[in-house]
Amino acid sequence: MYEGLKGFRDFYAGEQSARREVTDALEDAAARYGFREVATPALERTAMYVDKSGEEIVDELYAFEDKGGRAVALTPELTPTVARMVVAKGQELSKPIKWVSTRPFWRYEQVQQGRFREFYQTNIDVFGSAAPEADAEVLAVAADALTDLGLTGDDFEFRVSHRDVLGGLVRALAADPDAVDTEAAIRAVDKRAKVDDGEYLGLLADAGLDRATAREFDDLITGVDDPADLDRVAAAGGADVAAAVENLRRVLAAADDFGAGEFCEISLTTARGLDYYTGVVFECFDSTGEVSRSVFGGGRYDDLIESFGGQPTPAVGVAPGHATLKLLCQRAGVWPDEELTTDYYVLSVGDTRATAAEIARDLRALDGVVVETDVSDRSFGAQLGYADSINAETVVVVGERDLANGEVTVKDMASGDETTAPVEAFPPESGRPTYEDYA
Amino acid sequence: MYEGLKGFRDFYAGEQSARREVTDALEDAAARYGFREVATPALERTAMYVDKSGEEIVDELYAFEDKGGRAVALTPELTPTVARMVVAKGQELSKPIKWVSTRPFWRYEQVQQGRFREFYQTNIDVFGSAAPEADAEVLAVAADALTDLGLTGDDFEFRVSHRDVLGGLVRALAADPDAVDTEAAIRAVDKRAKVDDGEYLGLLADAGLDRATAREFDDLITGVDDPADLDRVAAAGGADVAAAVENLRRVLAAADDFGAGEFCEISLTTARGLDYYTGVVFECFDSTGEVSRSVFGGGRYDDLIESFGGQPTPAVGVAPGHATLKLLCQRAGVWPDEELTTDYYVLSVGDTRATAAEIARDLRALDGVVVETDVSDRSFGAQLGYADSINAETVVVVGERDLANGEVTVKDMASGDETTAPVEAFPPESGRPTYEDYA
Numbered sequence: 001m002y003e004g005l006k007g008f009r010d011f012y013a014g015e016q017s018a019r020r021e022v023t024d025a026l027e028d029a030a031a032r033y034g035f036r037e038v039a040t041p042a043l044e045r046t047a048m049y050v051d052k053s054g055e056e057i058v059d060e061l062y063a064f065e066d067k068g069g070r071a072v073a074l075t076p077e078l079t080p081t082v083a084r085m086v087v088a089k090g091q092e093l094s095k096p097i098k099w100v101s102t103r104p105f106w107r108y109e110q111v112q113q114g115r116f117r118e119f120y121q122t123n124i125d126v127f128g129s130a131a132p133e134a135d136a137e138v139l140a141v142a143a144d145a146l147t148d149l150g151l152t153g154d155d156f157e158f159r160v161s162h163r164d165v166l167g168g169l170v171r172a173l174a175a176d177p178d179a180v181d182t183e184a185a186i187r188a189v190d191k192r193a194k195v196d197d198g199e200y201l202g203l204l205a206d207a208g209l210d211r212a213t214a215r216e217f218d219d220l221i222t223g224v225d226d227p228a229d230l231d232r233v234a235a236a237g238g239a240d241v242a243a244a245v246e247n248l249r250r251v252l253a254a255a256d257d258f259g260a261g262e263f264c265e266i267s268l269t270t271a272r273g274l275d276y277y278t279g280v281v282f283e284c285f286d287s288t289g290e291v292s293r294s295v296f297g298g299g300r301y302d303d304l305i306e307s308f309g310g311q312p313t314p315a316v317g318v319a320p321g322h323a324t325l326k327l328l329c330q331r332a333g334v335w336p337d338e339e340l341t342t343d344y345y346v347l348s349v350g351d352t353r354a355t356a357a358e359i360a361r362d363l364r365a366l367d368g369v370v371v372e373t374d375v376s377d378r379s380f381g382a383q384l385g386y387a388d389s390i391n392a393e394t395v396v397v398v399g400e401r402d403l404a405n406g407e408v409t410v411k412d413m414a415s416g417d418e419t420t421a422p423v424e425a426f427p428p429e430s431g432r433p434t435y436e437d438y439a
Numbered sequence: 440m441y442e443g444l445k446g447f448r449d450f451y452a453g454e455q456s457a458r459r460e461v462t463d464a465l466e467d468a469a470a471r472y473g474f475r476e477v478a479t480p481a482l483e484r485t486a487m488y489v490d491k492s493g494e495e496i497v498d499e500l501y502a503f504e505d506k507g508g509r510a511v512a513l514t515p516e517l518t519p520t521v522a523r524m525v526v527a528k529g530q531e532l533s534k535p536i537k538w539v540s541t542r543p544f545w546r547y548e549q550v551q552q553g554r555f556r557e558f559y560q561t562n563i564d565v566f567g568s569a570a571p572e573a574d575a576e577v578l579a580v581a582a583d584a585l586t587d588l589g590l591t592g593d594d595f596e597f598r599v600s601h602r603d604v605l606g607g608l609v610r611a612l613a614a615d616p617d618a619v620d621t622e623a624a625i626r627a628v629d630k631r632a633k634v635d636d637g638e639y640l641g642l643l644a645d646a647g648l649d650r651a652t653a654r655e656f657d658d659l660i661t662g663v664d665d666p667a668d669l670d671r672v673a674a675a676g677g678a679d680v681a682a683a684v685e686n687l688r689r690v691l692a693a694a695d696d697f698g699a700g701e702f703c704e705i706s707l708t709t710a711r712g713l714d715y716y717t718g719v720v721f722e723c724f725d726s727t728g729e730v731s732r733s734v735f736g737g738g739r740y741d742d743l744i745e746s747f748g749g750q751p752t753p754a755v756g757v758a759p760g761h762a763t764l765k766l767l768c769q770r771a772g773v774w775p776d777e778e779l780t781t782d783y784y785v786l787s788v789g790d791t792r793a794t795a796a797e798i799a800r801d802l803r804a805l806d807g808v809v810v811e812t813d814v815s816d817r818s819f820g821a822q823l824g825y826a827d828s829i830n831a832e833t834v835v836v837v838g839e840r841d842l843a844n845g846e847v848t849v850k851d852m853a854s855g856d857e858t859t860a861p862v863e864a865f866p867p868e869s870g871r872p873t874y875e876d877y878a
Contacts (some may be wrong), residue, residue: 003523011478012532016477095815096815106481123493376570431719
């Protein structure tokens with residue numbers, strides 16, 4: 001007996017049917033907005049990740065040498081791959097480029113609740129628009145997908161921030177703006193909720209902010225509850241901070257127009273960990289706090305395409321991770337039933353296979369109707385037990401005696417009621433006929 | 440600028456929309472028959488493949504050592520993984536277990552037309568039924584998927600064979616049945632169409648058949664055109680061959696009842712290369728021969744689950760590969776258009792974003808309607824050009840002057856016709872309204 005690998009999961013049919021519903025909700029929302037599906041490789045050259053993130057990223061990768069001597073890695077995220085694709089065909093594609101895809105990614109990391117070594121994400125990205133409407137559309141798609149799943153404004157919130165507000169403030173407050181490591185300071189903000197106060201201030205000190213300045217910075221970013229509070233932030237920084245504040249306001253206004261405003265709140269303590277983010281960033285959180293981790297996040301990465309050798313191409317995206325989204329859906333009681341559903345089981349007893357098969361085929365020709373029939377040469381009782389195990393709603397019993405009268409027996413599995421119907425009742429005209437249509 | 444890896448493909452939006460249609464046809468056909476989706480890991484322990492196929496399989500695998508020192512491999516096929524899953528939960532699952540999934544697999548091999556290092560398959564399997572109806576259902580699902588794609592009986596054929604007929608004949612004809620390597624002889628049959636006559640006879644000789652016996656064997660398996668010819672084959676072998684011939688006949692009779700009979704023909708020169716196949720095997724071929732390779736294949740593997748440490752569990756499956764299926768669809772002229780489709784573009788000029796966004800949201804609430812709007816803050820002309828590039832059928836122009844009259848302009852992109860409609864015309868009641876509904 002073989003075992004699967006730690007952090008890699010087998011999804012059996014019941015659980016997968018729930019996962020499929022959630023994936024469909026995410027992809028359908030994106031499709032309605034005109035995001036187009038792309039499909040991407042599982043392996044890329046390791047250099048693509050090392051060049052962007054440094055040699056230490058290799059420790060988190062499933063990286064190896066292939067039989068041709070190439071250094072390759074299982075993709076840990078989609079963004080570098082789609083950036084590579086935009087660079088390769090950027091000039092041919094009309095802008096904005098709007099892409100969506102769902103697939104697994106891989107990181108060698110500690111397995112814990114909601115975190116696996118093989119994990120699934122739906123990536124939704126817009127390339128080629130710097131306008132606030134692009135950021136807002138990404139927020140709106142994410143909000144539509146979550147509300148389609150049955151989540152409400154009481155369940156989740158998007159905490160929206162701006163990297164240039166944070167970076168600009170750091171430089172404006174520092175005694176020597178050139179001596180401060182802005183990226184490190186932003187990474188410190190990203191860690192703020194996960195470490196204690198002393199460690200947080202230590203990280204800011206490492207970034208070049210003395211204790212008093214760090215306090216001042218922290219007071220500024222924590223003191224913002226609504227758009228009006230942003231005035232104080234804009235006043236504390238230079239022109240770059242004021243411009244970033246204005247951009248943040250425009251994104252929120254567009255999100256309002258696009259129907260996502262009610263889910264957004266300003267949260268300058270949100271920073272996102274990855275260095276390639278540039279402008280607006282956001283994270284989705286469980287409003288009740290029961291799921292304590294960020295459910296997913298996204299933001300702008302305006303410089304990445306150019307750094308990959310392409311034309312300057314602003315970009316913004318979001319990537320709901322399915323494992324944390326499941327935690328949120330379960331907490332809110334909207335995770336779909338992990339059950340099989342079956343419209344019809346066509347039960348064949350005696351020498352009736354040809355007629356049973358014909359009825360099954362006719363029912364399958366109706367839109368979205370799931371029909372099973374006997375493929376195991378089993379008894380009446382065994383077939384009925386199987387029909388029950390797959391939650392068949394209606395069983396059509398095709399027996400020799402009924403058939404001699406041109407009839408079959410139709411059985412409603414919930415109530416146990418049964419009736420006879422002429423064989424010519426199949427195929428029904430259209431729709432998804434149930435027991436009531438024959439009774 | 441980074442490059443993708445050889446044999447790994449990026450699928451951009453146009454090509455992917457065609458691939459999605461084909462994947463949906465395969466998965467929808469399986470779903471109608473009650474096959475349930477499962478999802479499976481990309482990595483497994485290398486031992487799972489080596490134990491079944493020998494050390495030489497490693498040359499074809501993307502195999503490496505993970506950071507925990509485990510020998511792991513990118514999955515080259517699904518069957519061992521689902522066998523492992525059946526063993527792990529076999530007793531809990533009601534039989535027959537019917538699973539479907541679409542995903543990539545990986546083999547380090549020479550890249551050629553229709554063959555890549557990362558390739559996609561839809562795997563469809565039944566576990567727990569030895570009855571001929573299970574084999575027939577697998578044939579029927581495959582036939583339904585292909586006809587749903589627009590292929591007909593003039594386009595493709597299933598060449599159906601039986602491993603026990605081949606193996607039984609080899610043993611019956613050999614001077615010393617114990618000295619013959621049945622598996623090697625079956626592999627020789629699998630290579631028959633790919634090598635010249637001398638090499639083929641050489642392979643049979645290596646398996647233990649002298650030249651005269653090999654000729655006799657080949658005459659027997661090539662002389663079968665219809666079911667009646669099977670009598671001669673049954674007579675030439677022992678009781679095991681007669682039983683296998685009877686099983687093959689029953690599978691074909693069930694395939695007839697299940698609607699797949701017209702696509703099936705007996706072909707004892709079909710053998711399938713993998714050693715784990717046991718009973719009926721089949722391959723799908725282009726009837727015109729223009730696509731010369733097998734499009735895909737399948738068959739019984741009744742011993743695999745037990746060899747993985749599970750209860751004896753008969754199994755049968757089919758795995759359409761998407762690359763060769765594309766070659767067949769293109770040859771037959773039914774490969775879907777590789778084009779973007781968009782129902783509406785809502786064009787916003789002047790200070791009309793809020794109204795445009797509301798119209799876009801209302802249209803998106805209709806079932807399956809794809810709606811884009813401006814996220815790039817662009818001019819009328821640039822927006823109209825973009826709407827054309829995404830093949831928008833209808834453009835709703837939301838301008839300040841029209842809006843002052845409570846109206847918008849609706850434009851049919853195919854004809855260039857336009858009309859005005861009251862803003863209250865949105866949302867339309869239901870359906871997928873087109874230009875005609877406003878004109």
